[in-house]
Amino acid sequence: MSAANQNQPGVSVVVRGLCKSFRDQVVLTDVAFSVNPGEIFVIMGPSGSGKSVLLKHLIGLEAPDAGEILINGEPVASPEVAEKYRMALVFQSGALLNSLTVGENVGLYLTEHRLKPPAEIERIVVEKLADVGLKDVVDKMPSDLSGGMKKRAAIARALVIEPHLILYDEPTSELDPLSSVVIGEEILDLNRRIGVTSLVVSHDRDLAFGIADRIAVIVEGRIVTIGTPQEVKNFSNPLVQNFLHADFKREPKIEVL
Amino acid sequence: MFESIGEVVLVFWRTLLALPHAWRQRQKIFEQFFEIGNASLLMVCVLSFFIGAVIALQTGPVLAERSLSSAIGGVVGIAIAKELAPVMMAILIAGRIGSAMAAELGSMRVYQEIDALRTMNINPIHYLVLPRMLAMVAALPMLVIFAILVGWFGGAVVADLNQRMEIPMHAFFSDLKDVVVIKDVANGVFKSFCFALIIGSVSCHQGLTTIGGPRGIGRSVTKAVVNSIVGIVIFDYLLTRLLLP
Numbered sequence A: 001m002s003a004a005n006q007n008q009p010g011v012s013v014v015v016r017g018l019c020k021s022f023r024d025q026v027v028l029t030d031v032a033f034s035v036n037p038g039e040i041f042v043i044m045g046p047s048g049s050g051k052s053v054l055l056k057h058l059i060g061l062e063a064p065d066a067g068e069i070l071i072n073g074e075p076v077a078s079p080e081v082a083e084k085y086r087m088a089l090v091f092q093s094g095a096l097l098n099s100l101t102v103g104e105n106v107g108l109y110l111t112e113h114r115l116k117p118p119a120e121i122e123r124i125v126v127e128k129l130a131d132v133g134l135k136d137v138v139d140k141m142p143s144d145l146s147g148g149m150k151k152r153a154a155i156a157r158a159l160v161i162e163p164h165l166i167l168y169d170e171p172t173s174e175l176d177p178l179s180s181v182v183i184g185e186e187i188l189d190l191n192r193r194i195g196v197t198s199l200v201v202s203h204d205r206d207l208a209f210g211i212a213d214r215i216a217v218i219v220e221g222r223i224v225t226i227g228t229p230q231e232v233k234n235f236s237n238p239l240v241q242n243f244l245h246a247d248f249k250r251e252p253k254i255e256v257l
Numbered sequence B: 001m002f003e004s005i006g007e008v009v010l011v012f013w014r015t016l017l018a019l020p021h022a023w024r025q026r027q028k029i030f031e032q033f034f035e036i037g038n039a040s041l042l043m044v045c046v047l048s049f050f051i052g053a054v055i056a057l058q059t060g061p062v063l064a065e066r067s068l069s070s071a072i073g074g075v076v077g078i079a080i081a082k083e084l085a086p087v088m089m090a091i092l093i094a095g096r097i098g099s100a101m102a103a104e105l106g107s108m109r110v111y112q113e114i115d116a117l118r119t120m121n122i123n124p125i126h127y128l129v130l131p132r133m134l135a136m137v138a139a140l141p142m143l144v145i146f147a148i149l150v151g152w153f154g155g156a157v158v159a160d161l162n163q164r165m166e167i168p169m170h171a172f173f174s175d176l177k178d179v180v181v182i183k184d185v186a187n188g189v190f191k192s193f194c195f196a197l198i199i200g201s202v203s204c205h206q207g208l209t210t211i212g213g214p215r216g217i218g219r220s221v222t223k224a225v226v227n228s229i230v231g232i233v234i235f236d237y238l239l240t241r242l243l244l245p
Helices: A051-058 A079-084 A102-106 A108-112 A118-131 A147-160 A177-194 A205-211 A229-234 A238-245 B002-017 B019-065 B069-110 B113-119 B124-161 B169-179 B182-208 B214-243
Strands: A013-022 A025-035 A040-044 A066-071 A087-090 A165-169 A197-202 A214-219 A222-227
Touching: A013 A051, A025 A040, A025 A051, A025 A066, A025 A214, A025 A222, A040 A051, A040 A177, A040 A205, A051 A165, A051 A197, A087 A147, A087 B113, A102 A108, A102 A118, A102 A147, A108 A118, A108 A147, A118 A147, A147 A177, A177 A197, A177 A205, A197 A205, A205 A229, A214 A229, A214 A238, A222 A229, A222 A238, A229 A238, B002 B019, B002 B124, B002 B182, B019 B069, B019 B124, B069 B113, B069 B124, B069 B169, B069 B182, B069 B214, B113 B124, B124 B169, B124 B182, B182 B214
Parallel strands: A040 A197, A040 A214, A087 A165, A165 A197
Antiparallel strands: A013 A025, A013 A066, A214 A222
């Protein structure tokens, strides 16, 4: 597990028997896992395997058909959890509000809940944006940012909440390899600095094996295996091995003389 | 259909419950109010002038043939104040502003901005719906008062210039003053207040329940405008019946 400082300890997450269907389509079947406080836990699997739906359940945007989700032992749907523990979700698209500047987006939580005076919010916004390597973007609109910058701004917005649990939905999708590495390093760095529990959903194998303390592989709405990166690599299930080793197989050209 | 009506009522009810938060959203209310007024004022002016003009043109010669030309001011005044200004302005605003509201909220829903608000414990009804609804409720009655005045003026101009009527402006307004009482204008303004609630609730509901991509947004916009107009016409009858002396 990554070294975490004790200023803002992360929370534990326990998922038991989670099931979800949309009409006739079964999306999640008996999903169960647990995440330790301060851990980076990656859920990986192919597209359409139910990863993002699982993430929405974890933050309370979806209600399960069956099963339970516990945050530090308390059901995620209970009002006490919302009061006691702060949770943030970094959306796949960033989901910055297009009508607000980047600075207003990042400071939105503090502004709307009136947690700090405006000058203090401005200072925090600049600080959090700097933490994710963004400078001079406070007054820009989200449409002026590149995909990677939007994701980093979304991470800054999540950081402003000072979360105990931070969820990342496909943080490296649509990014070039260099930007993906930068985002991966940000996730690691944040985990080390503030000790937040990080739950990352991704189909990016490099990211998962690069940052995870533990990995769960989900296929067709079921968790197939959970373990350290090395344990998952050695897991012999063909579904997992197919996913981990999928690659192009280009036949060499036959020269016709 | 009944499910949708229930959801619209729920949006309206939740917005009512959010009223104590209105002061906190005053900046956004003002922005929306400015948006509605600024975007619609010129169109309201043109539309209401010609509505007044056409009512004078349609009724004036018929009344003049029966030696009732002095009653034109009253007829135009009542028709515009009680019926045409509130209904036509509500339809205009449903088309211009209701569609924009549905499109904006719909795109926020599709691109997960509303989910992002929820994850930050920000209630979309407080943050998005309440300012739009209050701005609509404040702006539409004001636009209707403006439309009534411009419509009367349009009717007076046509009554004065048209050779089949030739009612001088002072005579037109004198008759209008005799027939139209403040309660008639208040009726029209009250109707517009109710129409504003309908447009706001229907448009915001359509936006918040948008599913799919750009096609879903387009569908929501169409539904917002059509459903608002249907609601306006139905409630126009009910309110007219209710307000009959």
